[in-house]
Amino acid sequence: MNVCTLKIDGVEVVGTAGETILDVARSNNIEIPTLCHLDGLSDVASCRLCVVEVAPSGKLLPACAVAVEEGMEITANSDRLHRYRQQIIEMVFLERNHVCSVCVANNHCELQDKAAEFNLTHFDLCPVNPRLEVDATHERFAIDHNRCILCLRCVRVCSEVEGAFTWGVSGRGLDTRVVTDAGAPWGESDTCTSCGKCVQVCPTGALFEKGRSVAQEKPRRPFLPYLTDKAGVPA
Amino acid sequence: MTKVKFATTWLDGCSGCHMSFLDLDERLIELGERIELVYSPLVDFKDFPTDVDACLIEGAVSSEDDLHKVQMVRERSKVLIAFGDCAVTTNVPGMRNAIGTAAVLERAYCDNATHNRGIPDEIIPRLLPKALPVHHVVHIDCFLPGCPPQADLIWRVLNELLDGQAPAAAKLARFGK
Numbered sequence: 168m169n170v171c172t173l174k175i176d177g178v179e180v181v182g183t184a185g186e187t188i189l190d191v192a193r194s195n196n197i198e199i200p201t202l203c204h205l206d207g208l209s210d211v212a213s214c215r216l217c218v219v220e221v222a223p224s225g226k227l228l229p230a231c232a233v234a235v236e237e238g239m240e241i242t243a244n245s246d247r248l249h250r251y252r253q254q255i256i257e258m259v260f261l262e263r264n265h266v267c268s269v270c271v272a273n274n275h276c277e278l279q280d281k282a283a284e285f286n287l288t289h290f291d292l293c294p295v296n297p298r299l300e301v302d303a304t305h306e307r308f309a310i311d312h313n314r315c316i317l318c319l320r321c322v323r324v325c326s327e328v329e330g331a332f333t334w335g336v337s338g339r340g341l342d343t344r345v346v347t348d349a350g351a352p353w354g355e356s357d358t359c360t361s362c363g364k365c366v367q368v369c370p371t372g373a374l375f376e377k378g379r380s381v382a383q384e385k386p387r388r389p390f391l392p393y394l395t396d397k398a399g400v401p402a
Numbered sequence: 403m404t405k406v407k408f409a410t411t412w413l414d415g416c417s418g419c420h421m422s423f424l425d426l427d428e429r430l431i432e433l434g435e436r437i438e439l440v441y442s443p444l445v446d447f448k449d450f451p452t453d454v455d456a457c458l459i460e461g462a463v464s465s466e467d468d469l470h471k472v473q474m475v476r477e478r479s480k481v482l483i484a485f486g487d488c489a490v491t492t493n494v495p496g497m498r499n500a501i502g503t504a505a506v507l508e509r510a511y512c513d514n515a516t517h518n519r520g521i522p523d524e525i526i527p528r529l530l531p532k533a534l535p536v537h538h539v540v541h542i543d544c545f546l547p548g549c550p551p552q553a554d555l556i557w558r559v560l561n562e563l564l565d566g567q568a569p570a571a572a573k574l575a576r577f578g579k
Contacts (some may be wrong), residue, residue: 264497264500266496267577267578268549269494269497274578276578279577279578280575284575288545288546289490290491293538296496296499298501
């Protein structure tokens with residue numbers, strides 16, 4: 168086993184080859200905030216909330232997607248990083264139409280929690296207010312793109328756990344959307360098994376079960392622990 | 403002791419934040435000993451005084467009327483507090499921003515109307531192209547988000563302000579509820 172020693176926030180820590188900065192930080196009780204990361208799924212570094220500074224360049228790298236190396240000196244928490252992370256949360260909020268008070272995920276939303284955790288009381292930037300669709304063609308579930316933060320957990324759980332490969336990504340930049348069966352309506356999907364895993368991993372209220380009202384969508388993820396070390400069972 | 407001249411007002415909101423203010427319950431009596439309520443939808447003063455010490459403002463800036471009101475209130479208040487999610491982020495009133503004012507008015511006053519169809523051009527204030535957070539129009543001294551902000555938090559923030567401290571408790575607030 169290849170072992171390397173490195174420093175995170177001044178603390179000497181040990182990691183093994185293949186572990187990410189996030190893995191090593193968390194196993195040493197050093198907190199790095201994340202949003203798109205979910206234990207048990209692969210990482211895509213889409214939200215950038217876990218950015219850390221790596222000396223000597225001071226370059227910002229996503230802790231969830233960068234493997235540890237011998238001698239690394241990492242700053243995981245600083246005023247500058249805190250400010251950047253606040254800005255990331257603000258931009259995620261303003262890119263689409265998040266209205267917490269009338270959202271199905273109100274009080275069970277990871278984006279809403281992050282805003283509170285980072286003491287965001289208001290936003291200075293102007294909202295984009297895009298006109299976005301809701302696909303409610305599936306019998307049991309629906310997706311409201313107004314609330315999607317493009318964490319891609321749905322895409323990952325669908326391929327990595329369910330093996331259905333229904334969810335994918337279409338478009339670039341502001342036009343990026345998660346799509347079912349390469350853009351066909353969800354209700355017409357040939358590949359969707361209606362397992363609902365995508366709904367359960369969604370950090371916001373973008374994916375939800377039909378018939379649920381404000382603040383009624385609570386995530387249930389019993390299918391995830393067996394994939395993670397935390398459950399004590401090897402993957 | 404001179405009482406602090408205190409006001410509350412609303413723009414495009416549902417009055418829920420004011421209801422949460424009333425949820426201070428018996429603490430309102432204690433508050434009444436420290437403040438003089440000089441203007442509010444809860445009392446019957448007709449004009450906003452020219453020398454208000456602190457004012458809670460609920461709701462988003464949605465109409466031309468709101469715009470004039472918020473500018474007048476700002477001019478006449480030393481400390482202006484954005485009170486609740488509609489004032490802070492536009493919240494529900496801002497849901498029309500993605501759809502467009504014309505489409506919303508058409509839907510409400512033409513498509514869904516069974517009587518007197520047509521968009522009113524008098525009496526009701528004209529809507530702005532977009533609902534705006536209050537701080538995009540005037541300077542705001544303190545933000546108190548929440549839908550509505552919880553009474554306990556309102557109490558803490560008002561006490562901090564009355565004690566002449568920076569309103570640190572506002573940071574404990576969260577969007578939605």
